[in-house]
Amino acid sequence: MSQTSEESREESEHFVDFDFMDTGYGKNHIKLLRIKREGAVHHVKEFQVDTQLTLCSKKDYLFGDNSDIVATDSQKNIVYILAKIHGLKSPEDFGLLLCSHFLSKYPRVTKVKISIEEHPWQRMVTDGVPHNHAFISTPTAIRFACVTCERGAMPDIESGMKNLRVMKTTQSAFEHFIHDEFATLPDCPERIFSTVIYSKWKYGMTAGLDYDYAWNTVKDSVLYAFAGSPDTGIFSPSVQNTLYLAQKEVLEKIPQMSWIEVQLPNKHYTPVDFSQFKYFGVKPSGSENEVFLPSDYPAGNIRAVLGRKSLLSPDMLMLQSKL
Numbered sequence: 001m002s003q004t005s006e007e008s009r010e011e012s013e014h015f016v017d018f019d020f021m022d023t024g025y026g027k028n029h030i031k032l033l034r035i036k037r038e039g040a041v042h043h044v045k046e047f048q049v050d051t052q053l054t055l056c057s058k059k060d061y062l063f064g065d066n067s068d069i070v071a072t073d074s075q076k077n078i079v080y081i082l083a084k085i086h087g088l089k090s091p092e093d094f095g096l097l098l099c100s101h102f103l104s105k106y107p108r109v110t111k112v113k114i115s116i117e118e119h120p121w122q123r124m125v126t127d128g129v130p131h132n133h134a135f136i137s138t139p140t141a142i143r144f145a146c147v148t149c150e151r152g153a154m155p156d157i158e159s160g161m162k163n164l165r166v167m168k169t170t171q172s173a174f175e176h177f178i179h180d181e182f183a184t185l186p187d188c189p190e191r192i193f194s195t196v197i198y199s200k201w202k203y204g205m206t207a208g209l210d211y212d213y214a215w216n217t218v219k220d221s222v223l224y225a226f227a228g229s230p231d232t233g234i235f236s237p238s239v240q241n242t243l244y245l246a247q248k249e250v251l252e253k254i255p256q257m258s259w260i261e262v263q264l265p266n267k268h269y270t271p272v273d274f275s276q277f278k279y280f281g282v283k284p285s286g287s288e289n290e291v292f293l294p295s296d297y298p299a300g301n302i303r304a305v306l307g308r309k310s311l312l313s314p315d316m317l318m319l320q321s322k323l
Contacts, residue, residue, distance in 0.1 A: 020058055020061070023054055023055070023058065023061065024053060024054045024113065025052065025053060026051035026072060026075055026113075027051050027072040027073070027075045027076045028050045029048055029050065030048065030051070030075075030076050030079050030080075031047075031048050031049075032046070032080060034046075034084075034088050041133070042132065042133040044121050044135055045087075045118070046119040046121060047083075047088060047117070048116065048117045048118075048119070049094075049115070049116050050114070050116075051075045051076075051113075052113040052115075053070060053075070053106075053111070053112055054109070054111035054112075055068050055110065056110045070102070070106055070109065075102075078102070079098065082094075082097055082101060090145075090215075091117075091143060091144065091145035091159070092147060093211060094114075094116060095114040095115075095116055095145055095146070095157075096147055096149075096157075098112070098114045098147075099147055099149035099155065103149060109151075110150060110151050111150045111151070112149050113146065113147070114146070114148075115145070115146045116144060116145050116146075116147075117142055117144045118143040118144070119142075120137070120139055120140065120143070121135040122135060122136050122137075123135055124136050139163065141163060141197070141219060143161055144159070144160050144161070144162065145157070145158065145159045145160070145211075155206075157203045158200055158201065158202045158203075159202075159203070159214070160199055160200035160201065161219060162198045163196060164196065164197040164198075165194075165195070166194065166197060166226055166227070167192065167193065167195075168193050168226065168233065169192055170190065171228075171233045171235045171236060172190075172192065172193035172235075173188055173189050173190060173235075173236070173237055174187070174191065174237075174238060174239075175187040175188065175189055192269040192292065193226075193239070194267040194268075194269060195239070195264040195266060196267065197226075197263075197264060198263040199222060199261060200261045201250070201257050201258075201259060201260035201261065202259055203256050203258065205256050206256060209256045214254050217250065217253050218260070221249040221250045222246040222250075224249070225243075225245040225246035225249065226242055226246070239264050239266070239300075240302055242264070243262050243264055243303075243304055244304065244306065247262055247306035251306065251308065258307060258308060259306060259307030259308070260306055261304070262304060262306075264301070264302045265301040265302075266301070267294070267299065268294070268296075269293065269294055269295070270293045270295055271290055271291070271292055271293075272291045272292065272293055274291075
């Protein structure tokens with residue numbers, strides 16, 4: 001529902017020198033666990049949901065008129081009720097459901113943004129047998145999604161993963177970079193490669209899309225580009241190259257995806273210098289058994305966003321051609 005002419009006139013009188021660029025309000029950190037019972041076998045999903053609504057008027061800001069506001073407490077209760085009625089499939093599906101409800105229920109709402117994180121639970125296995133109702137918290141990676149819906153427009157869906165920490169102890173190098181008067185780092189033909197993977201991607205279309213399959217495909221592709229096959233591994237000449245190979249494989253496997261961002265911050269492990277301890281018969285660094293000092297900061301961070309050329313604007317394509 002659009003603003004009345006009287007509301008528009010009153011608001012315009014306040015916007016002589018200033019105007020709102022964006023507004024929104026909602027409830028953050030709505031935590032819920034849903035148990036689905038199929039006889040003796042139980043299934044669990046745990047989400048943390050943030051809601052944010054944008055209204056067609058600004059009278060709540062300008063005049064303290066709250067008559068169009070859907071209270072954040074009501075938003076919280078709507079999340080619980082829809083989870084109870086419809087269940088939890090994927091963060092993306094639940095985000096779309098919440099957006100649809102707010103837009104259809106409240107005509108004065110023009111935009112809805114739903115952000116969701118999923119806590120990973122894995123079914124416990126005892127003597128090779130999956131347990132019916134016992135689970136282990138396995139925060140190997142945190143899955144998240146952000147669904148934004150504006151009235152009369154297609155949904156905007158971004159998905160991602162974070163906190164996926166990985167390490168490999170060989171087949172990583174960093175050589176032939178600029179060695180000028182500022183450089184103290186020597187060429188490293190052999191080093192530990194450790195990082196905490198963050199990735200976010202956007203869907204250009206959703207026809208035939210399985211969000212769970214897509215998320216697992218991204219995770220598997222990134223891990224394979226990092227580690228390679230179990231027996232031989234894969235050589236990484238730079239973090240940048242590993243990052244690109246992962247992104248390229250993801251876009252080739254998921255045609256509905258418009259672009260994917262990956263961030264790979266370095267987690268450094270520096271060999272401990274044992275040169276002063278020859279009395280103990282300690283072998284120098286580079287031997288079969290080594291000790292390293294973990295160091296988080298300062299650390300490099302490599303990032304890239306890879307998208308499909310068919311979806312890039314002419315200006316972006318021209319810029320890309322100059323790189």
